[in-house]
Amino acid sequence: MSYVLGLKCKECGQRAPVKPLHVCEACFGPYEVEYDYAAMRGHVTRESIASGPHSLWRYKDLLPVDVPRTGFFSGHTPLRKAGRLGKLLGCSNLWIKDDSCNYPTYSYKERVVSVAVSKAIEFGFDTVGCASTGNLANSTAAHAAQAGIRCFVMIPHDLEQGKVLGSLIFGPTMVRIRGTYDDVNRLCTEIADKYGWAIVNVNLRPYYTEGAKTYGFEIAEQLGWRLPQHTIVPTAGGTILPKIYKAYREFIELGLVEDNKPRIYSAQAAGCNPVVKAIHKGVDIIEPQKPHTIAKSIAIGNPADGYYVYQAVKESNGWGESATDPEIISAIKLLAQTEGIWTEPAGGTTLAVAMKLIEQGRIPRDESIVICITGNGLKTLEAVAADLPQPEVIEARLSEFDRLLEHNKQSAAAPAAPPATLPKPTQLAGV
Amino acid sequence: MPVKVRIPSPLRNFTQGLDVIEADGANVADVLNNLKTKAAGIETRLFKSPGQLNRFVNVYLNDEDIRHLKNLETPVKSGDELSIIPAIAGGCVS
Numbered sequence: 001m002s003y004v005l006g007l008k009c010k011e012c013g014q015r016a017p018v019k020p021l022h023v024c025e026a027c028f029g030p031y032e033v034e035y036d037y038a039a040m041r042g043h044v045t046r047e048s049i050a051s052g053p054h055s056l057w058r059y060k061d062l063l064p065v066d067v068p069r070t071g072f073f074s075g076h077t078p079l080r081k082a083g084r085l086g087k088l089l090g091c092s093n094l095w096i097k098d099d100s101c102n103y104p105t106y107s108y109k110e111r112v113v114s115v116a117v118s119k120a121i122e123f124g125f126d127t128v129g130c131a132s133t134g135n136l137a138n139s140t141a142a143h144a145a146q147a148g149i150r151c152f153v154m155i156p157h158d159l160e161q162g163k164v165l166g167s168l169i170f171g172p173t174m175v176r177i178r179g180t181y182d183d184v185n186r187l188c189t190e191i192a193d194k195y196g197w198a199i200v201n202v203n204l205r206p207y208y209t210e211g212a213k214t215y216g217f218e219i220a221e222q223l224g225w226r227l228p229q230h231t232i233v234p235t236a237g238g239t240i241l242p243k244i245y246k247a248y249r250e251f252i253e254l255g256l257v258e259d260n261k262p263r264i265y266s267a268q269a270a271g272c273n274p275v276v277k278a279i280h281k282g283v284d285i286i287e288p289q290k291p292h293t294i295a296k297s298i299a300i301g302n303p304a305d306g307y308y309v310y311q312a313v314k315e316s317n318g319w320g321e322s323a324t325d326p327e328i329i330s331a332i333k334l335l336a337q338t339e340g341i342w343t344e345p346a347g348g349t350t351l352a353v354a355m356k357l358i359e360q361g362r363i364p365r366d367e368s369i370v371i372c373i374t375g376n377g378l379k380t381l382e383a384v385a386a387d388l389p390q391p392e393v394i395e396a397r398l399s400e401f402d403r404l405l406e407h408n409k410q411s412a413a414a415p416a417a418p419p420a421t422l423p424k425p426t427q428l429a430g431v
Numbered sequence: 432m433p434v435k436v437r438i439p440s441p442l443r444n445f446t447q448g449l450d451v452i453e454a455d456g457a458n459v460a461d462v463l464n465n466l467k468t469k470a471a472g473i474e475t476r477l478f479k480s481p482g483q484l485n486r487f488v489n490v491y492l493n494d495e496d497i498r499h500l501k502n503l504e505t506p507v508k509s510g511d512e513l514s515i516i517p518a519i520a521g522g523c524v525s
Binding site: 011022023025026027028029030183186189193287288290302304307 | 439440441444476485486487488489491494496498499514516517518
């Protein structure tokens with residue numbers, strides 16, 4: 001059964017029925033899905049969830065979808081105890097929630113797209129689409145292919161080839177639009193209106209964003225039905241952070257976890273940190289910025305849900321910090337070389353910010369900490385290419401290999417012993 | 432000094448369905464205020480209080496977010512185009 005009551009404007013509280021609406025006609029505020037939590041109590045339990053499928057659909061009772069159509073293998077990504085990284089940072093209870101291996105296109109976007117594409121089919125749309133520069137486009141194209149629904153991917157005209165191919169392989173109609181990501185988004189609003197298509201992150205946004213809650217549900221369930229005391233989340237458009245917080249609140253509301261007053265922290269790149277700036281100022285007005293950072297997947301200078309990130313951070317007594325590009329690259333390498341996880345710059349940002357917050361003493365080293373990794377480094381080769389060593393070429397002779405090993409032994413920065421060369425948090429902060 | 436104002440679909444019930452309205456004014460605030468002469472009631476959706484736009488209303492002058500200009504005080508001239516856009520996700524200003 002569905003526990004969905006309808007849509008409710010987050011700003012003015014006006015209600016609307018379950019329809020493909022995203023903007024409240026009274027105040028332009030975003031609509032959010034409203035559930036009947038009273039009816040859930042006693043029915044949505046640890047047991048009912050644990051008996052569900054090993055995908056994001058095990059939380060279907062808390063999602064606005066009647067019949068899942070895609071995403072049957074999405075979500076349910078590892079929550080890993082980060083022993084080696086934790087030791088280096090002096091943290092005994094450090095965890096990585098790893099969506100770099102989320103199936104099938106390796107980012108947290110599988111969660112939101114699975115919900116949005118299922119909902120699009122439920123609403124009777126024959127075409128889905130999105131405005132995106134990378135992860136979202138890849139994911140929408142893949143899930144649309146799996147669900148067998150027509151797909152239009154709208155992108156800025158000057159994207160890197162890797163991101164273009166990562167969508168094209170799934171056979172969508174790709175439209176390259178002369179302009180910025182912002183221009184693409186605005187055009188998509190008009191396309192959704194005129195052609196009656198389901199643009200997942202525009203007119204299906206209230207449903208789409210709910211999918212991000214499953215990231216938070218999984219953290220809680222995988223920690224043994226406990227909430228971490230500290231969760232560090234990257235902020236771009238502002239979708240995932242408020243939804244992780246909402247997931248925690250919903251589990252508390254349903255009595256599935258104890259309320260340990262979990263704190264949520266926002267991580268942004270220094271070259272694009274409108275939300276962190278607002279948090280530092282203590283003012284809930286997000287001043288838009290023009291981004292300049294290698295962390296392109298989170299380079300959104302005008303985050304629509306930035307205000308809700310601010311609110312969740314403040315309400316939970318969290319904080320926000322930003323990381324410079326060199327700090328981001330160092331953190332990508334640190335995570336790879338201590339935990340074997342290759343993340344994109346957004347993930348490097350999150351780890352670099354977590355290290356700063358630990359250094360500042362805002363996050364106590366002995367408390368439970370979850371670092372949210374939301375994307376895969378294989379899609380952003382160019383971000384680290386210049387920072388990795390150039391391997392030597394030798395002849396196929398053992399003597400040459402012996403000489404190379406001897407040479408490496410003498411060199412202080414031997415690649416065979418990465419932890420010794422890794423930056424300490426204190427060093428990182430000054431980069 | 433007529434300026435073209437593009438009206439998004441959620442506000443077109445104030446404009447009899449028109450997606451573009453012309454209005455006069457020396458700056459963005461004037462133009463938006465003058466919309467009410469042709470679209471009565473639209474001001475209640477745009478402004479939280481006089482001089483303050485609703486949080487989720489974004490206004491662009493010739494494709495530039497007015498917050499990157501002089502906000503509501505940004506001067507306008509004949510032939511300029513203003514767009515009223517609901518704040519939707521993923522707006523990357525690059």
